[in-house]
Amino acid sequence: MKTWLNVAEAAEYAGVSRDTIYTACERREIHHARVGGRRSIRLKPEWIDAWLERHARRAEAFGEASMH
Numbered sequence: 001m002k003t004w005l006n007v008a009e010a011a012e013y014a015g016v017s018r019d020t021i022y023t024a025c026e027r028r029e030i031h032h033a034r035v036g037g038r039r040s041i042r043l044k045p046e047w048i049d050a051w052l053e054r055h056a057r058r059a060e061a062f063g064e065a066s067m068h
Contacts, residue, residue, distance in 0.1 A: 004033075004042040014048050024051060 002009070011018045024030040025041055030051040033042045 001045055004044060005048070007041050007043075010043045010048055013045060014052060029054075 005013060007018050007021050011021045014021070021030070021043070022041075025032045030043065031047040034040060035042050
């Protein structure tokens with residue numbers, strides 16, 4: 001696995017669209033680094049994993065709360 005992923009690679013890694021990655025970066029939901037131009041974003045796989053874990057925990061908490 002590469003150390004740094006571009007947005008397309010990060011989207012494929014996470015199983016989401018490139019727009020989802022861009023939106024998460026804009027909302028500062030996912031740690032990322034900007035390189036050069038405004039849309040030149042790089043992400044580390046562990047940052048993507050952490051973002052996915054946070055979303056999974058939120059989804060689990062929401063699911064548990066809605067079951068009561």
